[in-house]
Amino acid sequence: MAEKSFKYVILGGGVAAGYAAREFAKQGVQPGELAIISKEAVAPYERPALSKGYLFPEGTARLPGFHVCVGSGGERLLPEWYAEKGIALILSTEIVKADITAKTLTSAAGQTFKYQTLIIATGSTVIKLTDFGVQGADAKNIFYLREIDDADKLVEAIKAKKNGKAVIVGGGYIGLELSAALKINNIDVSMVYPEPWCMPRLFTAGIAAFYEGYYANKGINIIKGTVAVGFGTNADGEVTEVKLKDGRVLEADIVVVGVGGRPLTALFKGQVVEEKGGIKTDAFFKTSIPGVYAVGDVATFPLKLYNDIRRVEHVDHARKSAEQAVKAIFASEKGTSIDEYDYLPYFYSRAFDLSWQFYGDNVGDTVLFGDNSPTSPTHKFGTYWIKDGKVVGVFLESGTPEENKAIAKLARVQPAVSSLDELGKEGLAFASKF
Numbered sequence: 253m254a255e256k257s258f259k260y261v262i263l264g265g266g267v268a269a270g271y272a273a274r275e276f277a278k279q280g281v282q283p284g285e286l287a288i289i290s291k292e293a294v295a296p297y298e299r300p301a302l303s304k305g306y307l308f309p310e311g312t313a314r315l316p317g318f319h320v321c322v323g324s325g326g327e328r329l330l331p332e333w334y335a336e337k338g339i340a341l342i343l344s345t346e347i348v349k350a351d352i353t354a355k356t357l358t359s360a361a362g363q364t365f366k367y368q369t370l371i372i373a374t375g376s377t378v379i380k381l382t383d384f385g386v387q388g389a390d391a392k393n394i395f396y397l398r399e400i401d402d403a404d405k406l407v408e409a410i411k412a413k414k415n416g417k418a419v420i421v422g423g424g425y426i427g428l429e430l431s432a433a434l435k436i437n438n439i440d441v442s443m444v445y446p447e448p449w450c451m452p453r454l455f456t457a458g459i460a461a462f463y464e465g466y467y468a469n470k471g472i473n474i475i476k477g478t479v480a481v482g483f484g485t486n487a488d489g490e491v492t493e494v495k496l497k498d499g500r501v502l503e504a505d506i507v508v509v510g511v512g513g514r515p516l517t518a519l520f521k522g523q524v525v526e527e528k529g530g531i532k533t534d535a536f537f538k539t540s541i542p543g544v545y546a547v548g549d550v551a552t553f554p555l556k557l558y559n560d561i562r563r564v565e566h567v568d569h570a571r572k573s574a575e576q577a578v579k580a581i582f583a584s585e586k587g588t589s590i591d592e593y594d595y596l597p598y599f600y601s602r603a604f605d606l607s608w609q610f611y612g613d614n615v616g617d618t619v620l621f622g623d624n625s626p627t628s629p630t631h632k633f634g635t636y637w638i639k640d641g642k643v644v645g646v647f648l649e650s651g652t653p654e655e656n657k658a659i660a661k662l663a664r665v666q667p668a669v670s671s672l673d674e675l676g677k678e679g680l681a682f683a684s685k686f
Contacts, residue, residue: 256287258287265292269288295341298318369543378509420441428443442474443472461626463626465625475502531551573593612645616640618638641669643675
């Protein structure tokens with residue numbers, strides 16, 4: 253097979269790849285210089301849509317509606333856009349070998365791609381129950397959600413199992429968003445997770461109490477403190493039941509598993525310096541190897557605000573880190589400099605008529621404010637995190653755009669707090685001062 257050669261290659265076709273491509277175009281990349289190599293069959297799209305609008309029975313999201321960069325209010329980059337810019341979209345192509353010394357990537361089909369500068373934007377893959385040898389975990393109608401193919405299969409199952417029963421394994425982002433989406437499709441939903449409350453990596457018990465109560469009021473059956481240990485199937489190999497560690501057995505026509513992900517770094521093992529489960533980079537997303545950058549989920553980078561190094565799995569960081577890396581590439585070619593990446597951690601979710609945002613760091617003491625009753629007519633409540641006498645993180649449910657901007661600013665400014673009791677009484681009014 254003929255070898256293909258490019259000045260720049262982005263490996264991966266997710267959110268980060270699309271935002272990087274847009275920045276390359278802004279910086280003046282020449283036709284024929286840039287290629288995106290992706291194992292997916294479609295141009296980069298906004299992945300969060302898959303667990304939200306893609307599964308809605310009405311107002312459904314479909315491509316080309318959510319190609320990047322619409323998630324941040326930008327232009328939609330259709331496949332034709334890449335063609336017009338002379339950017340090669342090499343799709344349905346899985347890279348199985350990377351040789352950083354030789355600056356080559358080799359595909360499963362044996363094709364070789366050469367590059368001068370590489371951006372690793374491989375993202376994460378889902379953790380599967382088959383990885384742990386869970387009995388029956390390879391049954392039909394057990395789904396994971398990462399790519400558009402996964403979402404398409406789930407949509408077909410929702411149609412085929414109309415008014416059926418679903419079990420959601422996991423109480424994180426995917427668990428909460430997909431429980432809501434399936435319930436909206438009139439599926440009977442049970443949610444199973446081992447932790448004492450949902451979203452334990454971010455939520456406090458007080459925050460989680462609202463969502464668990466709200467979901468229960470919507471008719472979602474929440475089962476905490478146990479895990480799925482096996483699955484029963486019918487003669488067609490389709491899942492029929494979920495066996496739990498506590499001995500209970502749940503009927504299921506559909507199972508969706510959301511138990512976390514892991515960064516896709518295996519291609520580069522032993523070739524780049526790694527730390528905290530990701531590829532170590534500087535504030536410009538340069539790795540330990542000249543001409544190789546890593547962005548999004550796979551990058552462990554300096555979090556300047558907290559004088560720490562971290563890996564962040566979120567669409568906001570995927571977008572911003574991609575843009576930073578491309579700016580850094582062009583700055584180094586011109587012999588100029590750009591500002592260091594100064595990221596404020598940000599997470600959000602939408603489900604039912606709820607919408608929360610979080611900014612900052614969830615460490616230290618917490619102060620709950622507002623009305624977190626699941627039957628609250630406004631749903632408006634939040635939490636401050638206080639460390640060393642300063643507010644370091646803020647969570648807000650059902651905030652207005654202005655209120656969400658205010659909590660973002662607060663998390664960056666980190667104002668001092670004299671009394672936690674007073675802060676609780678002031679609530680959201682405290683954030684509007686800054």
